[in-house]
Amino acid sequence: MKRQWSKKVLALVVVLLFVGLAGDVAFSQEKVIKIGTLFPLTGPVALAGQRCKAAVETAVEVINNSYPDIKVPLAAQEGILGGYKIVLVHADHQGKPDIGKTEAERLFDQEGVYAIIGSYNSAVTKPASLVAERRKKLFMCGCSSSAELTKRGMKYFFRMAPTDETESQEFVTFVKWLNETKGANLKTFGVIYENTEFGKHAAEEAKKAIEAAGFQYIADVAFNPGATNLNSEVQMLKGKNPDVVFGACLGADYILWVRTMKQLAWLPKVCLNYCSGYQDPIIAQQLGPDGDYFMGTTGYSPELAELMPAVAPVEEIYKTKIDPPVPFDSDSIQEAVATFVLAQAIEKAGTLDPDKVAETLYANEWESPLSLGGKVAFAPGGQNIKAMSVVTQLKGGEYRRVFPLELANSDPVFPIPSWDKR
Amino acid sequence: MTLFLQIALDGILNGMLYALVALGLTLIWGVMDVINFAHGEFLMIAMYVSYWLGFLMNIDPLVSWVASGVFVFLLAFATYKLVVSHLIGKPALSALLATFGLSMFLKNLCLNRFSPNFKLLSVTALSGKTISVGSLILSLPQFVIAIFSLIVIFIIYRFITSTRMGWAIQATSMDKEAAELMGIDTEKIYGLVFGLGGVCVGIAGGLLPTYMPVHPEVGSLFGLIAFICVAMGGFGSIAGSFFASLLIGLVEAFAGFYIAPIFKYVAVFALYLVVVMLKPKGLFGW
Numbered sequence: 001m002k003r004q005w006s007k008k009v010l011a012l013v014v015v016l017l018f019v020g021l022a023g024d025v026a027f028s029q030e031k032v033i034k035i036g037t038l039f040p041l042t043g044p045v046a047l048a049g050q051r052c053k054a055a056v057e058t059a060v061e062v063i064n065n066s067y068p069d070i071k072v073p074l075a076a077q078e079g080i081l082g083g084y085k086i087v088l089v090h091a092d093h094q095g096k097p098d099i100g101k102t103e104a105e106r107l108f109d110q111e112g113v114y115a116i117i118g119s120y121n122s123a124v125t126k127p128a129s130l131v132a133e134r135r136k137k138l139f140m141c142g143c144s145s146s147a148e149l150t151k152r153g154m155k156y157f158f159r160m161a162p163t164d165e166t167e168s169q170e171f172v173t174f175v176k177w178l179n180e181t182k183g184a185n186l187k188t189f190g191v192i193y194e195n196t197e198f199g200k201h202a203a204e205e206a207k208k209a210i211e212a213a214g215f216q217y218i219a220d221v222a223f224n225p226g227a228t229n230l231n232s233e234v235q236m237l238k239g240k241n242p243d244v245v246f247g248a249c250l251g252a253d254y255i256l257w258v259r260t261m262k263q264l265a266w267l268p269k270v271c272l273n274y275c276s277g278y279q280d281p282i283i284a285q286q287l288g289p290d291g292d293y294f295m296g297t298t299g300y301s302p303e304l305a306e307l308m309p310a311v312a313p314v315e316e317i318y319k320t321k322i323d324p325p326v327p328f329d330s331d332s333i334q335e336a337v338a339t340f341v342l343a344q345a346i347e348k349a350g351t352l353d354p355d356k357v358a359e360t361l362y363a364n365e366w367e368s369p370l371s372l373g374g375k376v377a378f379a380p381g382g383q384n385i386k387a388m389s390v391v392t393q394l395k396g397g398e399y400r401r402v403f404p405l406e407l408a409n410s411d412p413v414f415p416i417p418s419w420d421k422r
Numbered sequence: 423m424t425l426f427l428q429i430a431l432d433g434i435l436n437g438m439l440y441a442l443v444a445l446g447l448t449l450i451w452g453v454m455d456v457i458n459f460a461h462g463e464f465l466m467i468a469m470y471v472s473y474w475l476g477f478l479m480n481i482d483p484l485v486s487w488v489a490s491g492v493f494v495f496l497l498a499f500a501t502y503k504l505v506v507s508h509l510i511g512k513p514a515l516s517a518l519l520a521t522f523g524l525s526m527f528l529k530n531l532c533l534n535r536f537s538p539n540f541k542l543l544s545v546t547a548l549s550g551k552t553i554s555v556g557s558l559i560l561s562l563p564q565f566v567i568a569i570f571s572l573i574v575i576f577i578i579y580r581f582i583t584s585t586r587m588g589w590a591i592q593a594t595s596m597d598k599e600a601a602e603l604m605g606i607d608t609e610k611i612y613g614l615v616f617g618l619g620g621v622c623v624g625i626a627g628g629l630l631p632t633y634m635p636v637h638p639e640v641g642s643l644f645g646l647i648a649f650i651c652v653a654m655g656g657f658g659s660i661a662g663s664f665f666a667s668l669l670i671g672l673v674e675a676f677a678g679f680y681i682a683p684i685f686k687y688v689a690v691f692a693l694y695l696v697v698v699m700l701k702p703k704g705l706f707g708w
Contacts, residue, residue: 041538042533043639046537046539047540050538050539221683222684223684224684224686226643227643227687228439228644229432229436231432231436232429232674232675232677232678232683233678233683235425235428235429235675235679236679239425251540252540252637252640255542256633256634256635259549259550259633259634260561260633262550263561263563263633264559264561265552265559283540283542286541286542286544286635287544288544288545323537
């Protein structure tokens with residue numbers, strides 16, 4: 001009896017192995033490149049993560065199918081490397097670095113992905129990209145903004161977006177311009193930031209840029225993301241009363257911060273923001289008039305579309321992949337850029353060898369109609385040296401371009417009108 | 423001095439909110455010896471009820487807290503009947519793990535149904551409104567929640583101490599078998615207490631969308647802080663959890679301002695550790 005069972009189990013194992021092998025053979029015959037995405041699909045910044053995932057899916061749809069009317073590299077042909085199609089494997093890191101690292105390991109070791117695109121949160125991108133580097137696999141980062149990420153001398157890591165270092169310098173240049181041309185007389189600065197890789201590095205870069213320009217850095221306010229209230233944080237800002245505040249607050253925390261400033265009846269004269277809370281059009285819509293007059297950098301918003309005509313048809317595909325259908329935002333579009341640039345590099349290298357693709361990425365300047373500068377090129381360490389952004393200001397729920405002057409379509413409103421005068 | 427008073431005021435207002443959230447948890451523990459790990463998720467569900475009523479039917483949270491309270495009462499009652507009642511008398515860990523599972527279920531259900539997107543009622547009757555008292559500024563949404571907290575705590579306290587049903591609840595919490603011998607339907611009492619716990623957190627959640635965005639994770643930290651309030655005040659003590667909540671609100675506000683905002687939860691949890699080390703049964707525990 002026992003022997004019969006053993007035979008049955010053995011037969012079952014053989015059948016399963018055969019089916020498994022057959023599956024692998026079928027998969028390889030399909031000429032597929034598996035690419036992992038690693039974004040916060042749940043958790044406090046899940047809204048941004050879902051958009052980034054949809055942006056990568058959009059780019060893959062354009063790459064895998066023929067869209068001759070879309071003026072983006074690889075759109076006219078079907079697939080890359082003579083017919084290879086990209087298949088995405090999605091992973092959720094929930095905004096947590098430890099989960100991000102484990103999921104990156106799973107994507108490479110169990111799912112067998114060729115490369116990873118991600119991870120939105122700089123705090124997750126850091127350990128997840130190390131997983132890729134140790135395996136000599138490519139890690140394409142769209143929008144994580146910590147300058148630290150591209151100062152590690154990594155060989156397989158590439159980032160599309162401007163860093164918080166360049167954004168800090170842009171903010172300070174803008175404030176100097178306000179002082180020089182508008183008589184703004186802005187002297188004191190404060191920074192409010194979440195206590196994460198992204199927030200801490202943004203604050204460090206802000207402090208460096210502020211002090212290098214000869215301004216006074218008088219308020220340094222860190223907070224725990226996902227807090228039940230931000231009263232102490234805003235009271236501290238209010239107590240120090242800086243002329244200018246730089247904010248590095250994501251998602252729901254940005255909403256709570258703005259609402260708490262209103263409840264405590266305080267505003268700085270100028271408020272400039274890094275990254276997603278400010279840049280998120282849904283948040284801007286939900287905050288309504290309370291979100292107006294805040295400023296920040298952005299690499300894309302619908303108001304910039306006239307500068308980037310190739311975006312519109314791609315954006316139409318993107319809108320079918322996200323609920324509710326919204327346009328690209330500054331972060332999600334960078335993930336699409338990362339996907340296109342990776343595909344272009346594989347196509348140009350003519351091989352899937354990660355070393356050769358990495359060399360090709362460094363050796364060339366890439367056409368990127370979805371980037372504000374129109375080009376992508378990488379410095380050692382993987383930073384896109386062609387990355388550009390503009391300073392915008394929310395007015396009536398629209399992002400108006402205010403700086404640099406050659407890209408501006410509106411005058412900045414400052415000081416921000418107080419809450420009772422709107 | 424004004425700044426000191428303003429920070430104290432902020433701390434008290436936040437403490438009142440914690441007290442309202444913690445009240446339900448302390449009631450359930452006091453009577454049933456059950457820790458409801460899904461308490462934070464009940465808050466989140468109440469916030470969604472209030473949000474959707476505001477978004478779809480234009481009902482202000484100042485009205486929809488009633489619906490949130492009723493909805494979470496029914497949810498809590500169903501939780502008792504379907505989950506917790508089967509675990510009464512079993513090892514305490516069983517109910518704790520079951521409610522932990524329920525919290526995961528509710529969170530993921532909301533993720534699936536409502537997506538992880540945060541949702542905010544842009545305009546409510548209270549949003550962004552303030553009251554000035556001399557140089558002090560009171561945030562109206564937080565002030566209204568604090569008033570509700572006081573009223574609900576007073577009503578629950580009077581209900582427990584001055585009504586026949588309240589006495590039956592007290593008797594059940596003291597000795598379930600003896601209460602049954604006296605003719606008290608303890609099954610009914612347990613269901614009612616679980617439901618009442620839900621009402622308290624439901625009212626808090628119904629009012630929170632006046633200033634706070636709603637998302638599936640929003641209840642997690644509130645649930646944890648409520649647990650700390652209950653443990654610090656003394657499990658089962660309404661007065662204890664109320665004063666512990668105020669203390670936590672004040673410590674959070676003062677540590678956040680005078681030490682560093684990043685330190686505020688460190689200070690809260692450090693205080694909790696000190697209290698439970700010195701008084702393991704909590705400040706008002708017996």
